[in-house]
Amino acid sequence: MGTPDFSVPVLAALIDAGHRVCCVYSQPPRPAGRGQQERPSPVHAFAASRGIPVRVPKTLRDADAQTAFAALEADVGVVAAYGLILPKAVLDAPRFGCLNVHASLLPRWRGAAPIQRAILAGDAQSGVTIMQMDAGLDTGAMLLWDSVPITASTDATALHDALSVMGSHLIVDALDRLEKGGLAATAQPDDGVTYAAKLAKDEGRLDWTRPAVELERAVRAFTPWPGAWFERGGERFKVLAATVADGSGAPGTVLDDVLTVACGSDALRLLKIQRSGRAALDADAFLRGYPLAKGARIFEPCPATN
Known part of the structure; x- marks a missing residue:
């Protein structure tokens, strides 16, 4: 069960690995591209190319969808960024329940955007947790996990790809381990x-009154x-790439001839910029x-919020 x-x-x-995937569940096709024609999700397209049946229910809350899922008589459900809530009837249908591939070191960053939030917060590491799903929001017992460092150059694209492979x-x-009876569960x-x-x-709008270190993280997190x-x-x-630099001044003021911009504290040097509808350019070409x-x-000024 997955989508992106x-x-x-x-x-x-x-x-x-030789597992028999009896069915793939993915979110329904969505309009995409200039023509806004419906396009299947990446998981849907991949499964179809391998000849695996694909189901795209809009919800799993109705009885018919739950009955159809239970009829698969699956040993285990594997969930990775599916995007739909799994009711208890679905979680309990497979013999070993449902395992989730979650892109964080639980219990840190439960929820929808763990990769970006870890970078925004300045975390030193991220990782993947294999979790036994329960009815809560990423609250189930942890089965396996591994970590990867978040460096000063790690952006969301790179971290996404690393965690996907992990x-x-x-x-x-x-x-x-589950098949051999050696998969231990640890409560979060x-x-x-x-x-x-x-x-x-x-969220991607840069607020120059904030510290430069936060804006630099935002550039990496929102890629x-x-x-x-x-x-x-x-x-x-x-802004596609930037780095923290020395400098001070009124927030949003250009401080030199290499596109260093004053922030609430320190400054942000813009390294790669893209105007609307144009190609991305290094700062000097821009x-x-x-x-x-x-x-x-x-x-x-950013619009006022309540």
């Missing part, structure tokens, strides 16, 4: 629980979506086409 790119290596690993290895190991501790709220589109950006003259500019001299302002 993150889940594809998990499904591929299950197949390659999860594919861990779930195969978990199922092997009460201390250290945090929640990774779903990303909002406007590729929703992107880190600022507006100037009614035009949106996406400045040749869009001059921003020392003293220029790129600050537009």
Whole structure:
């Protein structure tokens, strides 16, 4: 049971390990591209290419969907970024229940966006936890886990890919141990629980009154979506790479000729920028086409929130 790119290596690993995948569940096709034609999810497309039956219910809360799931008589359900709530009837249907491939070191970053939240918070590491699912939000017992460092250059794309591969290895190991009766469960501790709220589109807006270190993390965390950006003259500019630099001044003020911008504390040097509808450019090439001299302002106040 999975939907986005993150889940594809998990499904591929299950197949390659010789497990019989009786059915794949994924979210329904969604409109995509310029023509807004319905497009199956990455997991749906991959499963179909391997000849595996795919089901795309809008919900698993109704009795018919739950009966159809139970009729599979599966030994175990493997869940990786599926995106739908699994009711208790679904969780309990497989002989060994449902195992979740979760992209964090539980109990830190339960919820929808653990990869991005870990980078935003400045965590030194992330990882994958294989969890026995229960009715709570990522509250089930931990079965296996592994970690990976988050470095000063780690962005969400790189961490996503690393954790996807890690999860594919861990779930195969978990199922092997489960079959042999050697998969021990460890309850999640009460201390250290945090929640990774779903990303909002406007979260990527850079608020220059905040510390530069936080904005630099935002640039890495919001790659590729929703992107880190600022507006100037009614035009949106996406910041694809940046680094913290020395400097001070009114927030949003350009401090030099290499596009260092003053923040609430310290400064942010913009390394790669993309104007709306144009190619991404390194700072020097960007400045040749869009001059921003020392003293220029790129600050537009963020809208007030309640």
